[in-house]
Every structure is written in structure tokens, then in C-alpha cells.
Amino acid sequence: MPDDMPTPASSAGMTQPSMAEIRQQAAEWLIQLSEAESDTQRAALQAACQAWQQQHPGHAEIFRQMQTLWQSLADHGDTAKPKRSKGRRKALIGTALSALLLLGGLQLPTTRYWLADERTSTGEIRQISLSDGSRITLNTHSAVDIRFDAHTRTIRLTEGEVLAEVAHDPQQRPFIVENRDGTATALGTRYLVRQDADSSTVTVLESTVAVKPRHSATISKVYAGEQLRFDAQQAYTLMPAPALADSWHMQRLVFEDAPLSAVIARLAEYRPGLLKLRTNTQAFRFTGVLPTDDSDKALSILQQALPIRIQRFSNYIVLVDAGNEPAANR
Incomplete structure (x- = not known):
């Protein structure tokens, strides 16, 4: 031996x-x-x-x-x-x-994900019509529970990201997206809530949303065109919302002078298996639009814009290497 x-x-x-x-x-x-x-x-x-x-x-x-x-x-x-x-x-x-x-070592779906009322698989984007006339759209690998009663309309986001398009309610029940970190209550019509590993983000597309961290009494109002990151303890500084932050619901990702590492990380959310950078690519930045429903095409677009090498071990394992010098975006 x-x-x-x-x-x-x-x-x-x-x-x-x-x-x-x-x-x-x-x-x-x-x-x-x-x-x-x-x-x-x-x-x-x-x-x-x-x-x-x-x-x-x-x-x-x-x-x-x-x-x-x-x-x-x-x-x-x-x-x-x-x-x-x-x-x-x-x-x-x-x-x-x-x-x-x-x-x-990739994170496996949680029990909450499998038990959720509605969920999407990796790469799937799905719109759901609600009983009050509102609509929610689940991003890739997302899960929600839907709880409507006589007093509130609550969407409980357990994983991923949701786009809420809120209809007027004759009963004047508040529309709330709740997750691990707190609540985002609609004071208008259209907003995004995304849950990441260590915090959550609210991006307001129309009107206003009131954000309350779970263990804080402070309520922050976020207006159209603004984005707020928060965790269970506190809300952080308001930032301008990225351009076309909801483009994913049209199966497109829009990037403006974004680091290649951020582009690959975002694209990986829509591809089953592993898509990862192997080398330092701080010098590489990308401006453009990538499809979420065809990650091979997206990688081809990146390869035309930047000097990167793509190594495929299988359909489920794709590693990206950087070349010597960044190329200008085409």
C-alpha cells in the first residue's frame, strides 16, 4: 500500500x-x-x-x-x-x-428551497400572477413562500431574487417582501429584493419602498432609482441603482465597465455546475449585454471582447483563464 x-x-x-x-x-x-x-x-x-x-x-x-x-x-x-x-x-x-x-464544494439547495411554495431551478426565470393582481418574477435559483391574509400580502424570499410588481389593493393591505434580513414594504409599485450570502439588497424601480432590518427599529425609505444594502442588524449607505437592474427578467444581463470577476460570478448564477475564474483578472473590464439563457453564447461574447481562454472539462465544469493584456471592448 x-x-x-x-x-x-x-x-x-x-x-x-x-x-x-x-x-x-x-x-x-x-x-x-x-x-x-x-x-x-x-x-x-x-x-x-x-x-x-x-x-x-x-x-x-x-x-x-x-x-x-x-x-x-x-x-x-x-x-x-x-x-x-x-x-x-x-x-x-x-x-x-x-x-x-x-x-x-458548491452550495447545495437548502430544505427551505425544496419546501418553498414557488421556486426556480438554475437558469430558470419565471413570472407568477398573484390573487390580488400583483405579479412576481423569480430570478435563477430562487424560492418564495406566498402568504396572503386579511391583513397583509407577504412574499417570503428564502433564496435568490424576486421582482415585485404590486397592484393596488382595495383592502389596503400592505405588500411586503420578507427575508432572512428583514422586510421591504411597497409604498409604490415595482422593486427588486435580492438575498446574498451575507446581506440583502433592495432596488427600487418605481415609487418608494420602506426597508426595515430584522433586528433594528430604523426604517429607511428607498426611492425610485436607488438601491440599499442591508443585513439583519442595519441598513447601509443608499446608492444609485444600476442601469437596467431588472434586465434579467428579460433574459439579459447589462454590464457597464464591470470587472470580469463580477461578470463571471453573475453569469455563473445562470449556468448549472461550475463556472469560475482561475487567474487574477483585475485589469479586465467589460461593457455590454450578455444572455442569461445561453451561457455558452455569453462566454463567446466575452471571449471576443477580452483575451480570455475557456477550458471545458465537461458541460458542468468550465474554467476561465486570463490572457496577457486586456483588449478593448468591441
Whole structure:
């Protein structure tokens, strides 16, 4: 058995490893199995790997997931074929392992997402008509619960982003978008609420919205053309709203002198799997319009505008490298 083989942890007297550590161990098993130089060595590795999987149900489940991803990489990149030189294979395997761990570490949908009244999958944008004549549009991978009663009209955003277009209510019930960080109450007709990892953002397109952080008594009024970021504790400085902030509901993303890192991060929200920059691209900026419903076309547009290289390991793993000098936008 090779000396650098992953060492299964004892189930007694040791702390259960984190998910990241288990993914790392599973990836190392896959590397060792792909690098086995004889049938005897491979059989020993398989037996040891099986013992590791049997330590905990989570080990076996994560190994199966990683194995599926690894096979996708191997099929696309020929990482497991012996005809390549040892140095070339190691380089390919190193790149594949990086992608494997990044993809394996993507955040999975929460229980709240699956139990929500309405939700969209990655890349899906959907408009929903409400019983009072209002409409909401869910952005990619978003989820809401809808709670209308005699006193309020509440949209509870559990993940993602929602565009609210509020109809007049004869009963004068307030229209509220509520989420983890607080509430955004419509005093007009049209606004966006987006929930990110550590804060939320309200962007007002028409009229006025009152924003209240969950653990604060302060209410901030946000007017048309303004944007406010807030978390559960406080609201931050009002900013001008980005031009065409709601363009995503028309399946377009509009960028004006945006860093390439921000462009790729936004585009990745609409593509299943992993789309990520591999290198520092601070010098690259993009102005233009990209489609949300065809990320391959969007990447092609970026590649025409900027000196970037696109490396596809599979349909679900795409890495972007920067070239030497930024090109002028076309």
C-alpha cells in the first residue's frame, strides 16, 4: 500500500471530519486509484477505499458523487489514459482535482428551497400572477413562500431574487417582501429584493419602498432609482441603482465597465455546475449585454471582447483563464 495513501480515520476517539475534509479525502482516493501502477496495487487501494467508505454513510455518498464528477472529467480530458506522459498526466490530474473540489464544494439547495411554495431551478426565470393582481418574477435559483391574509400580502424570499410588481389593493393591505434580513414594504409599485450570502439588497424601480432590518427599529425609505444594502442588524449607505437592474427578467444581463470577476460570478448564477475564474483578472473590464439563457453564447461574447481562454472539462465544469493584456471592448 503506497505511503501517501489517504489514511482512514478511526471511528473511536476522533472528531468527525468536516464536509470539506471528506471531499478532499474522497478526491485523494480517486487520484490514488487512477494512478495505480499494477492490479495488485489497485486491489489494495480499492479494499482500503471501501473500508473508508464503510466508516460512515456520508463517506460513501460523497465518494459516489465525486466519482461521477471525476468520470466526467476523465471522459472529457482523458486524465486516465496511460498514453500521456507522466508529467502531462499529473498536470491534467492536478487541474481536474482543483475543478473537482471546487464543484464538490458548491452550495447545495437548502430544505427551505425544496419546501418553498414557488421556486426556480438554475437558469430558470419565471413570472407568477398573484390573487390580488400583483405579479412576481423569480430570478435563477430562487424560492418564495406566498402568504396572503386579511391583513397583509407577504412574499417570503428564502433564496435568490424576486421582482415585485404590486397592484393596488382595495383592502389596503400592505405588500411586503420578507427575508432572512428583514422586510421591504411597497409604498409604490415595482422593486427588486435580492438575498446574498451575507446581506440583502433592495432596488427600487418605481415609487418608494420602506426597508426595515430584522433586528433594528430604523426604517429607511428607498426611492425610485436607488438601491440599499442591508443585513439583519442595519441598513447601509443608499446608492444609485444600476442601469437596467431588472434586465434579467428579460433574459439579459447589462454590464457597464464591470470587472470580469463580477461578470463571471453573475453569469455563473445562470449556468448549472461550475463556472469560475482561475487567474487574477483585475485589469479586465467589460461593457455590454450578455444572455442569461445561453451561457455558452455569453462566454463567446466575452471571449471576443477580452483575451480570455475557456477550458471545458465537461458541460458542468468550465474554467476561465486570463490572457496577457486586456483588449478593448468591441
